[in-house]
Amino acid sequence: MIEERFDAIVVGAGMAGNAAALTMAKRGLKVLQIERGEYSGSKNVQGAILYSDMLEKLIPDFREDAPLERHLVEQRFWMMDDHSHVGLHYRSDDFNEERPNRYTIIRAQFDKWFSKKAREAGALVICETTVTELAKDTHGKVIGVHTDRAGGLVRADVVVLAEGVSGLLGTRAHLREIPKPANVALAVKEMHFLPSETIEARFNLKGDEGTVIEAVGTISHGMTGMGFIYSNKECISLGIGCLVSDFQKSGVTPYELIERFKRHPSVAPLIEGSEVKEYSAHLIPEGGYKAVPQLYGDGWVVVGDAAQLNNAIHREGSNLAMTSGRLAGEAIFQVKSRRDPMTAANLSLYKKMLDDSFVMKDLKKYKDMPQLLHIQSQNFFLTYPQLVSKAMENFVRVDGTPKAEKEKATLKSFVSKRSWSGLFGDALRFARAWR
Amino acid sequence: MSQLPKAPAPQAPSRAATKKELPKHLKAYKHIWVFIEQERGQVHPVSWELMGAGRALADKLKVDLAAVVVGPRWDATNQVIKESFCYGADLVYVVTDDVLADYRNEAYTKALTELVNTYKPEILLLGATTLGRDLAGSVATTLLTGLTADCTALDVDAEGSLAATRPTFGGSLLCTIFTLSYRPQMATVRPRVMAMPERVEREVGRVIEFPLGLVEDDIITKVLKFIPDRESSKSNLAYADVVVSGGLGLGSPENFQLIRQLAGVLGAEYGCSRPLVQKGWVPADRQIGQTGKTIRPRLYIAAGISGAIQHRVGVEGADLIVAINTDKNAPIFDFAHVGIVTDAVRLLPGLTEAFRKRLSPHARDRLAS
Amino acid sequence: MHIVVCIKQVPDSAQIRVHPVTNTIMRQGVPTIINPFDLFAVEEALRLRDKFGGEVTVLTMGPPSAEDSLRKALTFGVDRAVLLTDRYFAGADTLATTYALATAIRKIGTTYGTPDLVFTGKQTIDGDTAQVGPGIAKRLGLLQLTYVGRIVSLDPEAHSIEVERRSEGGVQHLHSRLPCLITMLEATNEIRRGSVADALRAARAEIVKWNAQDAGVEDITKCGLKGSPTIVKKVFAPSPRAQKATFVEPSDQPPAEALIAEIFEGRPKLESKLAELARGF
Numbered sequence A: 001m002i003e004e005r006f007d008a009i010v011v012g013a014g015m016a017g018n019a020a021a022l023t024m025a026k027r028g029l030k031v032l033q034i035e036r037g038e039y040s041g042s043k044n045v046q047g048a049i050l051y052s053d054m055l056e057k058l059i060p061d062f063r064e065d066a067p068l069e070r071h072l073v074e075q076r077f078w079m080m081d082d083h084s085h086v087g088l089h090y091r092s093d094d095f096n097e098e099r100p101n102r103y104t105i106i107r108a109q110f111d112k113w114f115s116k117k118a119r120e121a122g123a124l125v126i127c128e129t130t131v132t133e134l135a136k137d138t139h140g141k142v143i144g145v146h147t148d149r150a151g152g153l154v155r156a157d158v159v160v161l162a163e164g165v166s167g168l169l170g171t172r173a174h175l176r177e178i179p180k181p182a183n184v185a186l187a188v189k190e191m192h193f194l195p196s197e198t199i200e201a202r203f204n205l206k207g208d209e210g211t212v213i214e215a216v217g218t219i220s221h222g223m224t225g226m227g228f229i230y231s232n233k234e235c236i237s238l239g240i241g242c243l244v245s246d247f248q249k250s251g252v253t254p255y256e257l258i259e260r261f262k263r264h265p266s267v268a269p270l271i272e273g274s275e276v277k278e279y280s281a282h283l284i285p286e287g288g289y290k291a292v293p294q295l296y297g298d299g300w301v302v303v304g305d306a307a308q309l310n311n312a313i314h315r316e317g318s319n320l321a322m323t324s325g326r327l328a329g330e331a332i333f334q335v336k337s338r339r340d341p342m343t344a345a346n347l348s349l350y351k352k353m354l355d356d357s358f359v360m361k362d363l364k365k366y367k368d369m370p371q372l373l374h375i376q377s378q379n380f381f382l383t384y385p386q387l388v389s390k391a392m393e394n395f396v397r398v399d400g401t402p403k404a405e406k407e408k409a410t411l412k413s414f415v416s417k418r419s420w421s422g423l424f425g426d427a428l429r430f431a432r433a434w435r
Numbered sequence B: 001m002s003q004l005p006k007a008p009a010p011q012a013p014s015r016a017a018t019k020k021e022l023p024k025h026l027k028a029y030k031h032i033w034v035f036i037e038q039e040r041g042q043v044h045p046v047s048w049e050l051m052g053a054g055r056a057l058a059d060k061l062k063v064d065l066a067a068v069v070v071g072p073r074w075d076a077t078n079q080v081i082k083e084s085f086c087y088g089a090d091l092v093y094v095v096t097d098d099v100l101a102d103y104r105n106e107a108y109t110k111a112l113t114e115l116v117n118t119y120k121p122e123i124l125l126l127g128a129t130t131l132g133r134d135l136a137g138s139v140a141t142t143l144l145t146g147l148t149a150d151c152t153a154l155d156v157d158a159e160g161s162l163a164a165t166r167p168t169f170g171g172s173l174l175c176t177i178f179t180l181s182y183r184p185q186m187a188t189v190r191p192r193v194m195a196m197p198e199r200v201e202r203e204v205g206r207v208i209e210f211p212l213g214l215v216e217d218d219i220i221t222k223v224l225k226f227i228p229d230r231e232s233s234k235s236n237l238a239y240a241d242v243v244v245s246g247g248l249g250l251g252s253p254e255n256f257q258l259i260r261q262l263a264g265v266l267g268a269e270y271g272c273s274r275p276l277v278q279k280g281w282v283p284a285d286r287q288i289g290q291t292g293k294t295i296r297p298r299l300y301i302a303a304g305i306s307g308a309i310q311h312r313v314g315v316e317g318a319d320l321i322v323a324i325n326t327d328k329n330a331p332i333f334d335f336a337h338v339g340i341v342t343d344a345v346r347l348l349p350g351l352t353e354a355f356r357k358r359l360s361p362h363a364r365d366r367l368a369s
Numbered sequence C: 001m002h003i004v005v006c007i008k009q010v011p012d013s014a015q016i017r018v019h020p021v022t023n024t025i026m027r028q029g030v031p032t033i034i035n036p037f038d039l040f041a042v043e044e045a046l047r048l049r050d051k052f053g054g055e056v057t058v059l060t061m062g063p064p065s066a067e068d069s070l071r072k073a074l075t076f077g078v079d080r081a082v083l084l085t086d087r088y089f090a091g092a093d094t095l096a097t098t099y100a101l102a103t104a105i106r107k108i109g110t111t112y113g114t115p116d117l118v119f120t121g122k123q124t125i126d127g128d129t130a131q132v133g134p135g136i137a138k139r140l141g142l143l144q145l146t147y148v149g150r151i152v153s154l155d156p157e158a159h160s161i162e163v164e165r166r167s168e169g170g171v172q173h174l175h176s177r178l179p180c181l182i183t184m185l186e187a188t189n190e191i192r193r194g195s196v197a198d199a200l201r202a203a204r205a206e207i208v209k210w211n212a213q214d215a216g217v218e219d220i221t222k223c224g225l226k227g228s229p230t231i232v233k234k235v236f237a238p239s240p241r242a243q244k245a246t247f248v249e250p251s252d253q254p255p256a257e258a259l260i261a262e263i264f265e266g267r268p269k270l271e272s273k274l275a276e277l278a279r280g281f
Ligand SMILES: Cc1cc2nc3c(=O)[nH]c(=O)nc-3n(C[C@H](O)[C@H](O)[C@H](O)COP(=O)(O)OP(=O)(O)OC[C@H]3O[C@@H](n4cnc5c(N)ncnc54)[C@H](O)[C@@H]3O)c2cc1C
Pocket: A011, A012, A013, A014, A015, A016, A017, A018, A034, A035, A036, A037, A040, A041, A043, A044, A046, A047, A048, A049, A050, A129, A130, A131, A132, A162, A163, A164, A165, A169, A187, A188, A189, A239, A281, A282, A283, A284, A303, A304, A305, A306, A310, A315, A316, A317, A318, A319, A320, A321
């Protein structure tokens, strides 16, 4: 056993873990952070989107040295069928602002930087070390961790579980149950390397401008899922994710899915001639509000993906992770500074802070969305995209048919595929879930 | 960092610009030397390969090609001297002394450095073998001159400087390196990179003897014994005409037997990718690639090998590369000549059998008629 | 006993990408690793320390980011890490590298005790010259034992050492004297996994950082680009083979035969050569 005792041990050096470690270290707590990967981010090859606001709350001047790829000036939403897409694009020069709001990042590099900040703030970080088990005392209070390195138990007043979506530790320690297949999406992602000039030309960008494309439709074979394309400096992150339960039902493999997505005539030209480097699969918790497990207990709190804090609709995870990590850190600090023990009662402060934050508010807002999308997946991800694109084709193709007839035809196609009541119901349900 | 500037590509031009005029005292350096590597009278073939390369350079520069023979006073050594002429030497420098019976850095470094300081060659080539690399490093550092290691191509530019090309960053890039204002220009070359030249029977020509000036007591390192690799276990990979090798795709050490069996039928050597060595399935001297052996067979059959760059650099010299892989997108198909997308474990037994049939004598008679 | 091990941080060559247009290296996201060959040297040094006591110091010359590799070495349990970093060292070739490293090793000697042994790896995967080891030895006037597969015996008092050295045709059993420089052969041992305590110590440890002056470099012109006799004129990507492999498609013929047919297709010479070889067995 290691003699030394820490105020807090943070398991995991992802977005949530780094935020928690940084917050506590800045407050002068004695923090040990343990990461399984060779370095923070080494297990996170994917590219992602970074939300400035949440990071500013931790590192106000992050823009000075953070490894940022491109700031986003354009968002595209595509509804795809097999050979076309209907797009909604929003692009604004206002996004070329002093302190841009969203950036594309490459996790491997960003996490490394983030972790450095935590270390500079005084957190002790050890990598290539896997926490194998939470140590509990006879009353079931968590008192530290065991790792896969020789040397046994490492003790701390509180353990912050930031181990990501798998949440193995929490599950093993019976602090939470295994996430249900219907509540996690499996996302596969590839990095396609291209010269930056080529990327800028293809996405019509200049300098550090970037674009995000999010796509739904037949690309997901009627499963609840979404494809995405992020433009980084010298590469494009491209991926697609669907609920694990749907994969189980449909029998489609993620590999087939991403291959089809890449072959789609709207996508292929964007990545043509690129060199694929990293292929990664990763789970995203998508159960939303209803799937959030117990967030705290005697001697432990859980943050980020491990706590299923992820907004499926807006594909926001890292910012919820960062915020939950920060709030957990704050809460722990407050308990500590009151010289109170790290009991469930005292740590409930974290849950309270989380409830008052956008994290829980947003998750509540969309609490019904995951189920709805799931139940209605056939319609939302197969029928409608096809109908809409048919409608658009009807609309734009000039073939001498009178416009009035075209509109009739379109409407008919909708109704025939989906009864009036069905359409109405969907609209209503969707509206409700959104409100 | 050893051979390359930190960021080679960007820096290359700036370095190129720094071409200086050769200092007067170095103008005296002339002719091309090849160090003939021998172990107990056994000349390493790379030395003859270098004689071939050296000949081409010498003709371009219109200078002499000299062989450097260092060894004990044995007939074997005299034989090596004779052979050197048969492989194109215009003259041979010889340092013979019985303390040179076994390779030892101290003695060989002294011999070669003093030879260079006395007779001043402009280019000195050695094989990138354990002996060559051991010796070249000491000699270059003693002479304080440039050394380009592990070259894959040698040439001379318009000004007559040696342009040595070598792979870098695990073979993902090549770079051409010059030693402009220092002499001699030294380079080591991997076995099997240069083609073996024709041996032409020739009389012994000009031989220049040079004394070593060392006695056994001056040499601290002693050779207690030398254990030659057992012929049986010794892999002759680098020089085999046919090589069959397997990778992780085979799935288990048992399945690697299939590789040995096919090799057996073909009278080939067998090799493997690195992970199999790391897993201890196959001895290290069977590893092919950047950190293993470079091979140049007529036929290379790779089963269950993805074709990572580090493996690729070791096999690209093969005349015909045949790849067996379940993944049609495996990188190996980018440089293999013939490919088949299938389970190697299932294919290999049949392949071995089919080869046996096809290559059996009467089958060949049929071929003839 | 004091042992110095030279390690180098290198880009993981498995991850190098070349810019399709400009042929320059795209370093973005290319992770760095400790030169794999150097790990065998580190482990061997640690074993000797465990056996005879003393200290192991790791030394690297590289950019400030090379600190990562040193810290990693500390998690294995080495006692001290020295980072030699200075813009003057940039662009060094073998000769300039050995000058800097040899100078630093002398300084390590005067500061922390004269080394009885200096280890390097067999070669690096980026420079890949296998020359730095011998170069350092020559500059420090140390005996050199390269491609050592096994240290048979070592006697710190008698300053004697016996090793097995891989040579082309076999194995040399050499007896020599300390201090000396050893370049360790690959696959001779397996790097250990430090304990939690080691990991904690590594995370806290102060890395000794020296610039040229600190290291006692007298002649700056012997360092980096300036001190490098070799000049890299051109860096380029190997030209990829024009066409992809011709695939043997499934047919009514058994795949094995189909493959053999394709192999010998228009290659009678190869077939007779193989037949000839096959006869030998
Ligand atoms: C394909 C994909 C795309 C995404 N895109 C976006 C996006 O664009 N924007 C966005 O905001 N979010 C995105 N997300 C979600 C976002 O990545 C996650 O929400 C976020 O990374 C959660 O952070 P975390 O710290 O909770 O978990 P992680 O980032 O997964 O970190 C967990 C860390 O803990 C370590 N660990 C796990 N177990 C142990 C153990 N036992 N011992 C030691 N260490 C351990 C892991 O190695 C890992 O480093 C995306 C997710 C995926 C899969």
